[in-house]
Amino acid sequence: MLKIGEFARLAQVSIKTLRHYDKIDLLVPAHVDESSGYRLYKIDQLTDIMQILALKDCGFTLEEIADIRATNTHDTDTIVTLLSEQIVNQQEVVDAEQARLQRLVARRQQMTTMSNAPQYDFVIKQTEALTLVGQRTHLPEQSDIDKFVRDVLAQLTHQLIVPIGPMVHVYFAVDENGYDLFVGAPVMALPSELDVLTCQRLQAGQTVASVLHHGDYATIQQTGAALADWIVQSGYQYAGHVREIYHRSPAHTSNPEAYLTELQCPISQISNKHDKHHKETK
Amino acid sequence: MLKIGEFARLAQVSIKTLRHYDKIDLLVPAHVDESSGYRLYKIDQLTDIMQILALKDCGFTLEEIADIRATNTHDTDTIVTLLSEQIVNQQEVVDAEQARLQRLVARRQQMTTMSNAPQYDFVIKQTEALTLVGQRTHLPEQSDIDKFVRDVLAQLTHQLIVPIGPMVHVYFAVDENGYDLFVGAPVMALPSELDVLTCQRLQAGQTVASVLHHGDYATIQQTGAALADWIVQSGYQYAGHVREIYHRSPAHTSNPEAYLTELQCPISQISNKHDKHHKETK
DNA sequence: ACTTGACTCTCCTGTTAGGGGAGGCTGTAT
DNA sequence: ATACAGCCTCCCCTAACAGGAGAGTCAAGT
Numbered sequence: 001m002l003k004i005g006e007f008a009r010l011a012q013v014s015i016k017t018l019r020h021y022d023k024i025d026l027l028v029p030a031h032v033d034e035s036s037g038y039r040l041y042k043i044d045q046l047t048d049i050m051q052i053l054a055l056k057d058c059g060f061t062l063e064e065i066a067d068i069r070a071t072n073t074h075d076t077d078t079i080v081t082l083l084s085e086q087i088v089n090q091q092e093v094v095d096a097e098q099a100r101l102q103r104l105v106a107r108r109q110q111m112t113t114m115s116n117a118p119q120y121d122f123v124i125k126q127t128e129a130l131t132l133v134g135q136r137t138h139l140p141e142q143s144d145i146d147k148f149v150r151d152v153l154a155q156l157t158h159q160l161i162v163p164i165g166p167m168v169h170v171y172f173a174v175d176e177n178g179y180d181l182f183v184g185a186p187v188m189a190l191p192s193e194l195d196v197l198t199c200q201r202l203q204a205g206q207t208v209a210s211v212l213h214h215g216d217y218a219t220i221q222q223t224g225a226a227l228a229d230w231i232v233q234s235g236y237q238y239a240g241h242v243r244e245i246y247h248r249s250p251a252h253t254s255n256p257e258a259y260l261t262e263l264q265c266p267i268s269q270i271s272n273k274h275d276k277h278h279k280e281t282k
Numbered sequence: 283m284l285k286i287g288e289f290a291r292l293a294q295v296s297i298k299t300l301r302h303y304d305k306i307d308l309l310v311p312a313h314v315d316e317s318s319g320y321r322l323y324k325i326d327q328l329t330d331i332m333q334i335l336a337l338k339d340c341g342f343t344l345e346e347i348a349d350i351r352a353t354n355t356h357d358t359d360t361i362v363t364l365l366s367e368q369i370v371n372q373q374e375v376v377d378a379e380q381a382r383l384q385r386l387v388a389r390r391q392q393m394t395t396m397s398n399a400p401q402y403d404f405v406i407k408q409t410e411a412l413t414l415v416g417q418r419t420h421l422p423e424q425s426d427i428d429k430f431v432r433d434v435l436a437q438l439t440h441q442l443i444v445p446i447g448p449m450v451h452v453y454f455a456v457d458e459n460g461y462d463l464f465v466g467a468p469v470m471a472l473p474s475e476l477d478v479l480t481c482q483r484l485q486a487g488q489t490v491a492s493v494l495h496h497g498d499y500a501t502i503q504q505t506g507a508a509l510a511d512w513i514v515q516s517g518y519q520y521a522g523h524v525r526e527i528y529h530r531s532p533a534h535t536s537n538p539e540a541y542l543t544e545l546q547c548p549i550s551q552i553s554n555k556h557d558k559h560h561k562e563t564k
Numbered sequence: 565a566c567t568t569g570a571c572t573c574t575c576c577t578g579t580t581a582g583g584g585g586a587g588g589c590t591g592t593a594t
Numbered sequence: 595a596t597a598c599a600g601c602c603t604c605c606c607c608t609a610a611c612a613g614g615a616g617a618g619t620c621a622a623g624t
Contacts, residue, residue: 005600010529012407015601020582036590037602043529043542047403047494054403058386062581076393076401083390090383097379101372104340108365111358121329121336125294212329247292247325260325287571297572302611318619319573344610 001031007041011049018049026066027052058083059090099235099269106233110226120211120223122230127264129204132168133161133197134184141178145169152183153251155197164188167251169244170200202243208264209236213244216256220244220263227263240266283313289323293331300331308348309334340365341372381517381551388515392508402493402505404512409546411486414450415443415479416466423460427451434465435533437479446470449533451526452482484525490546491518495526498538502526502545509545522548 008015021027022039027048029039048069055065064082071078111119134152139145149167156163163185173180182200190199209231213223224242231238248260290297303309304321309330311321330351337347346364353360393401416434421427431449438445445467455462464482472481491513495505506524513520530542 003600009410012410014582016582016584019602024581033590038590039601046529046542046544047496050405050492050494051403053405054389056581057382057406058389059382080390080393083386083393087383087386087390090379090386094376094379094383097372097376100339100341101369101376104365104369104372107336107340108362108369111362111365121333123332123335124339128291128294210332212332214329247328260328262328285571296612298611298613301573306610315619320619321572338610 001040001042004029004039004041007045007049010046011053013049013053021049021052021062024062024066026062026069059086059093103234106230109233110230114226118214120226120230122227122234123210124267125208125210127202127204127206127208127266130168130186130202131188131190132170132182132184132200132202133187133190133194134168134182134200135197136172136180136182136200138177139179139181145179145181145183149183152185152197156185159195159197161185161187161197165245167246167249168202169246170202171242171244206240206266207268208240208266209234210262210264213259213261213263214257215259217259217261220261224263227265231265231267235270236267237270238265239268283322283324286311286321286323289327289331292328293335295331295335303331303334303344306344306348308344308351341368341375385516388512391515392512400496402508402512404509404516405492406549407490407492409484409486409488409490409548412450412468412484413470413472414452414464414466414482414484415469415472415476416450416464416482417479418454418462418464418482420459421461421463427461427463427465431465434467434479438467441477441479443467443469443479447527449528449531450484451528452484453524453526488522488548489550490522490548491516492544492546495541495543495545496539497541499541499543502543506545509547513547513549517552518549519552520547521550 002010004015004018008018018027018029018039018041022029027045030042030045031040032038033040051069052062052065055068056062060068068079068082133156135148135155137148139148153167165186167183167185170182170184171179172182182198184197184200209227211223211227211230213220227242242263242265245262245264246259247262248258250256250259253259284292286297286300290300300309300311300321300323304311309327312324312327313322314320315322333351334344334347337350338344342350350361350364415438417430417437419430421430435449447468449465449467452464452466453461454464464480466479466482491509493505493509493512495502509524524545524547527544527546528541529544530540532538532541535541
């Protein structure tokens with residue numbers, strides 16, 4: 001019989017840990033002296049603690065380890081199943097940590113190579129459902145957008161539609177031919193009938209990369225380009241149309257420096273990390 | 283000015299999170315209504331929360347984020363340094379999680395391919411310093427070891443050396459020529475003079491892979507082989523001589539089934555994973 | 565004016581796997 | 595007898611919130 005300190009030294013764990021395992025009934029000492037309360041372990045319990053440590057090292061929680069040990073008797077199938085599940089979890093953890101590393105590298109890259117440009121903060125989030133009412137059109141020049149927005153606003157007012165949030169633009173295509181975009185406002189529910197205006201629904205639960213653009217719209221293209229860069233560098237790919245949310249626009253303030261626009265681009269993961277042999281094929 | 287719920291929806295964080303950030307002074311609302319206590323945020327604070335989220339996503343703690351934001355003004359060098367440090371940390375995290383995954387896979391492998399063999403629990407630990415007194419020799423056959431151990435024990439007794447723990451064998455070489463091994467007992471301090479016996483010191487802080495062998499010594503080779511397999515499969519390499527610690531041996535019990543022997547093999551990491559990302563991080 | 569329901573507030577507890585320390589008992593060696 | 599190492603229990607602490615209790619606030623509808 002070993003006192004807790006000797007047992008701890010053999011197993012290379014702390015005394016606190018052993019007492020903790022005793023408390024949660026994960027590893028109860030073979031004997032506890034009634035008068036002194038001293039915990040006494042048998043050498044055989046080295047087997048137990050080593051199993052616990054091995055499983056802990058595999059990423060199981062102490063509770064899971066207790067469960068595994070409870071159903072341990074010759075039931076290898078169950079345990080193999082548990083291990084397989086854990087392998088899947090662990091693979092997700094590895095992927096997530098690797099993606100995190102990639103984002104860090106992308107961020108440093110951005111700071112070093114564009115140190116005199118504005119610094120952006122890119123964030124990945126899930127969208128909520130949004131019902132937009134507005135109009136889609138094709139415009140040859142960026143400068144045409146402003147007037148179109150005013151037209152849409154006028155229509156909304158005319159049809160007594162009350163927006164519940166800032167205007168949103170959805171860009172379906174931006175190329176040498178101009179802009180194919182939708183301009184609309186979020187509404188509580190879709191009006192039963194619409195004249196001239198159309199409806200555009202944004203689904204809930206989409207994963208988007210988001211960034212804020214400060215100030216006047218002359219430089220918004222740069223922000224969009226930075227977002228595109230970041231998406232690629234962080235190992236994602238486009239999965240939808242970019243939209244802009246005009247949190248603070250000429251409708252709210254006359255000071256262009258105070259304009260605040262959010263750019264959102266739906267994305268999805270490029271999950272080729274599992275193909276270890278086809279790494280970085282770009 | 284936005285109420286906490288609106289702001290939370292915009293930033294896609296929970297209200298709890300915002301209140302928490304307020305409490306730790308990471309992101310204080312622009313205004314707090316004196317009578318109601320309602321937190322009111324400005325749209326501009328979207329910038330702040332997005333920076334916080336971006337940094338959190340990079341793996342910084344909230345405290346580190348607060349520090350970064352405190353020294354944020356134009357001091358890109360400092361921030362790049364912090365990012366570089368974090369990249370190193372994160373690389374370690376990725377490596378550790380990948381190693382964990384590898385151990386999981388090795389464990390499942392062991393269970394599926396050797397389902398009727400005994401299941402071992404391999405553990406990695408750091409050794410403590412140990413001073414051994416005993417004898418090194420070369421023996422042609424495994425069966426010779428037993429007698430040699432008894433000789434060493436007799437010498438120890440004769441020289442009035444009191445072991446403070448179980449006997450230890452260190453195997454310097456095991457091949458077709460036989461066994462080159464040291465057999466000794468741990469002592470408190472090195473005796474000033476030794477006759478016949480020699481001293482063997484085991485350093486502290488060595489990383490070893492450890493496994494327990496139950497029962498009689500006929501099958502100890504299999505346990506050793508399983509340990510060797512596991513070391514390789516888990517991505518480590520040998521870094522020293524295997525030793526065996528006879529926690530419960532014929533000296534303690536006459537029942538061979540109760541024998542308990544720990545095998546320890548010093549190991550080191552095969553760190554070629556860093557080379558893979560070396561280009562990207564440099 | 566009243567009520568309803570949605571929203572917000574503070575305060576408390578719980579999560580993981582133990583670490584740190586206070587204050588007190590035990591066991592052994594000198 | 596006394597020192598000193600080792601052990602005990604009990605309580606508080608971690609990071610980043612989540613859940614819930616109980617109470618106050620706000621705008622709309624009756």
